[in-house]
Amino acid sequence: MRAAVIGAGAWGTALAHLLASNGHEVMIWAYEADVVESINGDHENRRFLRGFRLDDRLKASSEQRGMLRDAELAVFATPSAHLRGIVRQGRPYVAERADTTIVVASKGIEQGSLALMTDVVEEELPASAVVALSGPSFAAEVAARQPTAVVAASRRDAAALKVQEAFSNSTFRVYTHDDVIGVELGGSLKNVMAVATGIVEGVGLGFNSRAALITRGLAEMTRLGVALGAQPATFAGLAGLGDLVLTCTGSLSRNRSLGLEIGGGATLEEALAGKETVAEGVVTARSARALAARSEVEMPIVEMVNRILFDGYPARQALSELMSRELRPEQDQ
Amino acid sequence: MRAAVIGAGAWGTALAHLLASNGHEVMIWAYEADVVESINGDHENRRFLRGFRLDDRLKASSEQRGMLRDAELAVFATPSAHLRGIVRQGRPYVAERADTTIVVASKGIEQGSLALMTDVVEEELPASAVVALSGPSFAAEVAARQPTAVVAASRRDAAALKVQEAFSNSTFRVYTHDDVIGVELGGSLKNVMAVATGIVEGVGLGFNSRAALITRGLAEMTRLGVALGAQPATFAGLAGLGDLVLTCTGSLSRNRSLGLEIGGGATLEEALAGKETVAEGVVTARSARALAARSEVEMPIVEMVNRILFDGYPARQALSELMSRELRPEQDQ
Numbered sequence: 001m002r003a004a005v006i007g008a009g010a011w012g013t014a015l016a017h018l019l020a021s022n023g024h025e026v027m028i029w030a031y032e033a034d035v036v037e038s039i040n041g042d043h044e045n046r047r048f049l050r051g052f053r054l055d056d057r058l059k060a061s062s063e064q065r066g067m068l069r070d071a072e073l074a075v076f077a078t079p080s081a082h083l084r085g086i087v088r089q090g091r092p093y094v095a096e097r098a099d100t101t102i103v104v105a106s107k108g109i110e111q112g113s114l115a116l117m118t119d120v121v122e123e124e125l126p127a128s129a130v131v132a133l134s135g136p137s138f139a140a141e142v143a144a145r146q147p148t149a150v151v152a153a154s155r156r157d158a159a160a161l162k163v164q165e166a167f168s169n170s171t172f173r174v175y176t177h178d179d180v181i182g183v184e185l186g187g188s189l190k191n192v193m194a195v196a197t198g199i200v201e202g203v204g205l206g207f208n209s210r211a212a213l214i215t216r217g218l219a220e221m222t223r224l225g226v227a228l229g230a231q232p233a234t235f236a237g238l239a240g241l242g243d244l245v246l247t248c249t250g251s252l253s254r255n256r257s258l259g260l261e262i263g264g265g266a267t268l269e270e271a272l273a274g275k276e277t278v279a280e281g282v283v284t285a286r287s288a289r290a291l292a293a294r295s296e297v298e299m300p301i302v303e304m305v306n307r308i309l310f311d312g313y314p315a316r317q318a319l320s321e322l323m324s325r326e327l328r329p330e331q332d333q
Numbered sequence: 334m335r336a337a338v339i340g341a342g343a344w345g346t347a348l349a350h351l352l353a354s355n356g357h358e359v360m361i362w363a364y365e366a367d368v369v370e371s372i373n374g375d376h377e378n379r380r381f382l383r384g385f386r387l388d389d390r391l392k393a394s395s396e397q398r399g400m401l402r403d404a405e406l407a408v409f410a411t412p413s414a415h416l417r418g419i420v421r422q423g424r425p426y427v428a429e430r431a432d433t434t435i436v437v438a439s440k441g442i443e444q445g446s447l448a449l450m451t452d453v454v455e456e457e458l459p460a461s462a463v464v465a466l467s468g469p470s471f472a473a474e475v476a477a478r479q480p481t482a483v484v485a486a487s488r489r490d491a492a493a494l495k496v497q498e499a500f501s502n503s504t505f506r507v508y509t510h511d512d513v514i515g516v517e518l519g520g521s522l523k524n525v526m527a528v529a530t531g532i533v534e535g536v537g538l539g540f541n542s543r544a545a546l547i548t549r550g551l552a553e554m555t556r557l558g559v560a561l562g563a564q565p566a567t568f569a570g571l572a573g574l575g576d577l578v579l580t581c582t583g584s585l586s587r588n589r590s591l592g593l594e595i596g597g598g599a600t601l602e603e604a605l606a607g608k609e610t611v612a613e614g615v616v617t618a619r620s621a622r623a624l625a626a627r628s629e630v631e632m633p634i635v636e637m638v639n640r641i642l643f644d645g646y647p648a649r650q651a652l653s654e655l656m657s658r659e660l661r662p663e664q665d666q
Contacts, residue, residue, distance in 0.1 A: 136544030146539040147656050151663050173545075173656065175663035207583035208481040211469030215482075215575035222569070236555070236569060237663050242548035249582035250540035323480050323506070330484050330508035330570050 001025070001166060004067035005075040006086060008035050008060065009277070010139035011105055012077030013045040015167075017143055019073075020055035022169055027067035028060045036060040048277075052143040068093035073101050073166055075133075076121065079278045080108025080188070083117055087124045094125055101159045102128045103152075107187040108280050109287035114294070116184040129159035132180050133167070134187035135238040136246035145171045151239050153177035153184075175238065182234030185225045189302075190244040191281035192288055193217035194255035196305050197248040199315050201256075202263020213301065214248050220299040224288070227295040255281035262308060263315050285309055334358070334499060337400035338408040339419060341368050341393065342610070343472035344438055345410030346378040348500070350476055352408075353388035355502055360400035361393045369393040381610075385476040401426035406434050406499055408466075409454065412611045413441025413521070416450055420457045427458055434492045435461045436485075440520040441613050442620035447627070449517040462492035465513050466500070467520035468571040469579035478504045484572050486510035486517075508571065515567030518558045522635075523577040524614035525621055526550040527588035529638050530581040532648050534589075535596020546634065547581050553632040557621070560628040588614035595641060596648050618642055 001024050005016040008030035016028040030036045030045075038046045039060035043053055061067060068074055068090050078086050083106050094100055102125060104117045115123070118130045135150030142148050152167070152174050154160040160176040168174045177183055196217065200209050221244070222235040234240055247253050252260070258279045261271040268282070289306045292299040304322050307313040334357050338349035341363035349361040363369045363378075371379045372393035376386055394400060401407055401423050411419050416439050427433055435458060439450045448456070451463045468483030475481050485500070485507050487493040493509040501507045510516055529550065533542050554577070555568040567573055580586045585593070591612045594604040601615070622639045625632040637655050640646040 136541050136548070138540055141539040141541045144539070146541055147545070148541040149545040170657065177663050206471070206474040206477070206479040207579055208469050208471055208474045208479055211575045211579035211583070212480070212482040212571060214578050215469070215569075215571050218569065218574060233664060236548075236551065238545060238548050241551065241574065242544045245547050245578055245582065246540055246544035249578065250544070324503065330510050331566060 001072045002070045003027075003073040003075065003166070004029065004064070004071035005077060006064060006090060007076060007078035007106070008032075008039070008045060008048065009077060009079070010049045012075070013039075013049045013054070014139035014142040015075055015077060015105060016058055017052070017054045018167060018169075018172055020058040022166065024073075024166060026058050028058060029064050029067060030060050030062060033062060036062050049139060049143060052140070064090040065093050071100060073103065073162070075103040075105055077105040080106045080110065080117060080280055081278070081283060084110065084120045084124065087121055091124055094128065100128055101162050102130045103133050103163055104130060105133050107134065107184070107191065108284050109188050109291060111283060111287055114287055114291050116181065116188070118180055118184060129156045130154065131159050131163045132183045132187070133163065134183050134243060136242040138246065138250060142172065147171045147173075149173040149175065149238055149242070151175045151177040151183055151237065153180045153239070155180060177234065177237075177239070179231045179234040181228055182225050182230030183239040185221065185228065185230060186235055186240035187243055188280070188284050189221045189224070189288055190247050191255045191279075192285045192302055192305055193221070193244055194247040194253050195259040195279070195281040195285065195309070196301050198256035198259020199263035199305070199308060200319065202260040203315050203319060205319075210248065214244060217301050218244055220297075220301055224292055224295060224297045224299060227297045228291075254279045258282065268309050282309060334405045335403045336360075336406040336408065336499070337362065337397070337404035338410060339397060339423060340410035340439070341365075341372070341378060341381065342410060342412070343382045345408070346372075346382045346387070347472035347475040348408055348410060348438060349391055350385070350387045351500060351502075351505055353391040355499065357406075357499060359391050361391060362397050362400060363393050363395060366395060369395050382472060382476060385473070397423040398426050404433060406436065406495070408436040408438055410438040413439045413443065413450060413613055414611070414616060417443065417453050417457065420454055424457055427461065433461055434495050435463045436466050436496055437463060438466050440467065440517070440524065441617050442521050442624060444616060444620055447620055447624050449514065449521070451513055451517060462489045463487065464492050464496045465516050465520075466496065467516050467576065469575040471579065471583060475505065480504045480506075482506040482508065482571055482575075484508045484510040484516055484570065486513045486572070488513060510567065510570075510572070512564045512567040514561055515558050515563030516572040518554065518561065518563060519568055519573035520576055521613070521617050522554045522557070522621055523580050524588045524612075525618045525635055525638055526554070526577055527580040527586050528592040528612070528614040528618065528642070529634050531589040531592020532596040532638070532641060533652065535593040536648050536652060538652075543581065547577060550634050551577055553630075553634055557625055557628060557630045557632060560630045561624075587612045591615065601642050615642060
């Protein structure tokens with residue numbers, strides 16, 4: 001089938017390459033002219049996914065128009081803060097085909113509205129079938145055909161199945177799911193936990209602390225999810241636990257690196273300076289705090305990250321407050 | 334209070350040191366004469382926890398008699414295969430005090446009987462109050478006072494609270510729990526998953542595969558637990574997810590190292606040769622398979638590990654069979 005991938009960061013590029021190697025006709029939209037050139041000229045995205053030979057059939061463009069008009073499948077993989085604006089740019093072309101399935105690969109919670117990424121797309125393209133794609137998947141490993149398992153979640157079963165069929169192959173396994181809220185919250189909140197993990201490591205704590213943080217992090221993610229209508233089991237799955245473990249323990253993610261610098265004493269400004277790519281966890285931390293407040297859910301780790309990033313608390317102090325909470329039965333935490 | 338720690342491996346030694354630094358009068362029993370000497374003479378367990386200065390008040394002995402007779406708290410931290418025999422040796426002395434609380438720090442499932450470690454102790458010492466202590470806790474980090482959180486699970490609330498009080502301090506946090514089966518299964522089955530993780534890494538797969546394996550591993554641990562009467566939430570806690578994440582992603586555990594060698598092509602005999610310490614996951618893999626069969630629970634990862642360790646399946650083939658299971662909704666897995 002014909003597919004358009006909007007956003008040529010590492011993840012968008014890996015997904016476009018995957019679809020192309022599965023035999024689909026794929027166009028990818030890149031904001032940066034050099035990325036378009038590099039993909040079309042050298043079959044490589046030298047800026048965001050260096051070192052991987054991309055499928056010859058994958059073509060890039062800086063215009064959404066043609067590719068969206070032709071696509072049965074449109075994948076959005078932009079930074080979360082830009083998703084709404086970019087979907088609005090593409091809207092006139094998507095609308096011409098009512099049967100287009102939209103895959104949302106961006107992970108985040110919109111500032112201000114506190115909307116999830118599929119909510120943003122559904123607001124802008126109300127007629128479309130929207131699917132959230134999420135799970136433990138470093139882009140470079142997907143590009144290298146390392147075995148990977150993710151979920152495709154939609155309120156419309158047929159759309160989830162279509163995405164499963166389009167993306168799956170022997171090394172990339174897509175499981176369908178119907179809990180869109182849970183899948184999206186897992187994918188976005190885990191970035192805040194990755195920042196927290198980085199802080200813990202940056203301050204000099206060990207693996208025991210990291211494991212406890214991940215455990216309690218998943219518990220508070222689940223609490224918020226349940227308050228917002230998600231299924232608790234989703235957080236025990238690939239898009240919850242799986243992605244959380246990957247991001248907090250795999251090779252250094254941007255969010256964990258940022259936490260590491262901050263745990264080591266850098267301010268947020270210092271840690272952000274000169275970075276080309278976005279650490280989604282910073283924006284998501286703020287949105288998650290607001291969402292927790294609105295839902296009256298306690299999220300002590302999200303709160304700790306916010307205090308350190310935005311309220312000027314020293315990392316050590318905020319962490320030790322977190323650790324010294326009163327001793328209670330585990331299930332009451 | 335007076336405490337006896339039976340077993341001077343890394344974990345027993347770290348727990349004894351912790352109790353001593355909390356101000357308790359602690360004796361530790363070691364099987365090896367050189368360990369007794371090293372602890373009493375140099376305040377170090379050079380064989381099993383090298384490099385840590387142990388509390389001066391900690392004394393070692395190769396006789397259980399005196400220390401058990403005086404103890405209000407007895408901690409068993411032996412390899413799981415030796416627990417029953419060692420408890421039997423100590424039984425005549427423990428029985429003299431009915432109010433002795435027994436802490437079980439060994440993790441495993443007894444071969445043949447398929448009994449959990451607290452079951453073994455309760456069978457041998459039916460009058461005692463038994464508490465399972467488990468959670469993400471590398472011994473060396475506990476000895477180094479790195480922040481650590483664990484659970485103390487007992488059917489008797491008072492016993493769990495007593496253990497919480499004895500072990501807790503500002504860096505070692507003990508949460509009480511009442512799901513003994515869940516807590517023990519988490520601690521023992523995670524060793525099988527660590528072997529599986531090592532195999533995945535040894536074969537050359539990446540972080541995405543590891544995260545998927547951990548996720549599906551926790552799901553099958555939970556399934557078995559529920560079939561045996563445990564609470565599913567326990568597996569999302571410190572003794573489940575927490576310990577699983579630690580063992581599968583922290584610095585190389587014995588179980589993960591063994592898996593790594595086997596994934597790299599070694600046979601079980603080759604991987605076990607010349608090792609002084611026990612990789613609990615090997616014995617537990619067999620017991621878990623038997624327990625799964627008896628409970629009619631599907632445990633594909635436990636099955637894969639058994640096939641590779643004991644049935645001569647090549648690691649790559651067993652893994653690829655695991656990966657290529659039919660695509661279904663995630664929740665049906």
